[in-house]
Amino acid sequence: MPRPESSYDRRRLRQWLAGDARADGVARRDLLKLLAAAGLTTAAPVALGTPAAAAAAAATTVAAPGIVKPLPDDWFTIRGTNAETKFPSLAGTGYHTPIDHFFVRNHTSTPVLDARTWKLTVWGDGLAREEPVEFGLDDLKRFPATTRTAFVECAGNGRSFFTTQQGQSVTGTAWTLGAIGTARWKGVRLAEVLRAAGLTRRAVDVMPRGLDAEYVTADGANLGHVRRPLPLSKALDDVLLAYEMNGEELPPDHGHPVRLLVPSWVGISSIKWLGDIEVAAQPLYSPWNTDFYRLFGDAYPEGGSASLTHQTLKSAFELAWNASLPAGADHRLTGRSWSGAGGVGGVEVSTDGGTTWRRARLYDAPRRAGWVRWSTDWRPTTPGTYTLLARATDTTGRRQPETTVLNTQGYLFDAVVRHPVQVF
Structure with a gap:
């Protein structure tokens, strides 16, 4: 039975206090907020390494959206680097969202990757092997295939209604309700790949990382590649390494050649364009589960809620x-x-x-x-x-x-x- 995310957070924060966690790219102040929220604040000194990828970068102009597929005006609303599906366009399309109608959520722009040379690297101190293990697309297709029908939905779907319906100010992309799509995904269970890579009982977290460009915030901070840890219990449950969508090869905008599919959870968990997966024997943090994808505000603890997991209704x-x-x-x-x-x-x-x-x-x-x-x-x-x-x-x-x-x-x-x- 998967552990509740709140108790999982508390356990990994205790490990962080003991010096048994890593938080690359996460500011010390943000982890102190998390400690306060979990009631674990301490005066013990903690040293955090800051990788070069997390150093401040010069401000750059915002690039074009960088989406590969056509975006007809009657099907999509363009929102920065994203494309929201217009819900009326789904009428009569059937249960599965057609790929050409499926919304696009990009932090930067869609990379066009060559499946023939693509490799997935699985590594970390949660594995029995010291050397990283690599899998090509053909290697993944040798595992038994699994097919799942599931929606992918951005955690911010419906965000604009906080303002237009409730009169409240929020930050982020002003989605209406079209940042969701349901597809039939085919791939290999993440659990099988982790076990083949040498998963051990020491493993605590699994951190998938995308191959799209590093994400630079509006104030010039380079947060590195999009990545967000999963608890091992979820990773071994129903998560897929998907390489097909609705019976077709996964398209570029939706993660070609391989993406993660984390059913029922917020969309940020389903990392696209997978490049590597770290399997760690200590808790992992990234900006995508500390600064982002937690609930902050007067109704929540100072450090925010637990990391978001399941989507809502x-x-x-x-x-x-x-x-x-x-x-x-x-x-x-x-x-x-x-x-x-x-x-x-x-x-x-x-x-x-x-x-x-x-x-x-x-x-x-x-x-x-x-x-x-x-x-x-x-x-x-x-x-x-x-x-x-x-x-x-x-x-x-x-x-x-x-x-x-x-x-x-x-x-x-x-x-x-x-x-x-x-x-x-």
């Missing part, structure tokens, strides 16, 4: 924002709902701003790490502005709330979204 209409619909006509409203904690077992829809609710018709069974498609019929009789709402309940019994507790980086928005339409 959401619903979206496959309908344009402020869509115009004729009065006196029958309309079939469609949408999708999903949860990182379990399958979605029920969806309710309101067409009068939440005064009354009715159950939507579901087209898919509740599925872990998946979504359900749903519909309901509506015949508005009077012209005017209407507010549509959809709220899901998952198999753990959780239902979408009216509001989401504020966190300053705008992660895990889960409130019912108020969707306006115009009836004429």
Whole structure:
């Protein structure tokens, strides 16, 4: 049974205090915040090494988005280095998101890698071997193949609604609800590759690292390659090294030739363009589980919440924002709902701003790490502005709330979204 992330954090912080952890690229002040949040603050002196990759770099101009695939205006909204799927474009596309509709989340730009020369290096003091172990794509394909259907969703999906719906200021990309896609992924279980590389009982953390360009913040700090540790319990559970997506070779924008797939967890965990995986006998930290992908704000401890793991609960209409619909006509409203904690077992829809609710018709069974498609019929009789709402309940019994507790980086928005339409 995987350990709760909070107890995992406390255990690895204790190891850090004992001098048995490494925190490359993480500022001392950030680890002290984590200690305060976990109630483990101490006056003991700690020395942290600072690699060259984490040194401050000169400010540079922002590059073009660097996305390889076409981004038709009716399918995508461009947001900096990212492309958000327009939810209406998913209507009628089936359960799996077509690759050409799948959202793109890049920290820098998409690298175009040659699968013939690509190697995955597995290394670290959590292995029995001192020398790194390399796997080419053909080597991975010799392992038994595993196929999983799962969504990948950015932790900031829905972030803009903190501002537009709740009147609160947050930082980060102003996603609406389109930073999600569900695909059929094929690859090899990470557990099998780790065991083949010589996994030992000493292992604590697994740190995958991408081959995209090093990430430089707006103030010029070079944080190095995108990387984020996983607890070994999750790494040995349902994580895939994926090399196919919806029956096709993994495309460049989605991690070619091999990416990690971490079902149900926030998208940053599913590192694209894998280059190496460190298997460590001590806890590991990176900026992506200290500065980012924790919840900060008045409702949280000074050092923030535990590192984000499971995604939250959401619903979206496959309908344009402020869509115009004729009065006196029958309309079939469609949408999708999903949860990182379990399958979605029920969806309710309101067409009068939440005064009354009715159950939507579901087209898919509740599925872990998946979504359900749903519909309901509506015949508005009077012209005017209407507010549509959809709220899901998952198999753990959780239902979408009216509001989401504020966190300053705008992660895990889960409130019912108020969707306006115009009836004429």
